[in-house]
Amino acid sequence: MNWVPLNSKQIRAVSYDPETQVLHAKFAGRSSVRHVGVPPHIYDNLVETSDPEFYYKYYLEPSRIESGWQKANLSSHAVKLLIILIGVLAITATALEENGELPIHLSEITETGAISPAPTASPAVSPH
The missing domain is CATH 1.20.5 (Single alpha-helices involved in coiled-coils or other helix-helix interfaces)
Known part of the structure; x- marks a missing residue:
């Protein structure tokens, strides 16, 4: 892995594989961070910018994978x-x-497992 030093106090160096579009960034006092799906122009701009910390935070930090x-x-x-x-x-x-x-009461379930319609109360019929 070829590391390219950056002009930054926080980000020491970056490494990039254009075939897999994976970028690694080394930080001061921390382990490196891996980013996947980084287009080549993002890497090129990061290496060439005068403010790599701002560029990293704006374009790369949201996609960080640790x-x-x-x-x-x-x-x-x-x-x-x-x-x-x-x-x-x-x-x-x-x-x-x-x-x-x-x-649903068990009496409402038929032998096939289907739910039978609830019985309706029949109106009272006078004996006349």
């Missing part, structure tokens, strides 16, 4: 899944009747 990134991504998915599960449980709980039973 080793800890995947863990944070997985945990955020787990939190979202938990929120969805709580929502489904809340909706199910509101579907329960006040006495804690489902609004």
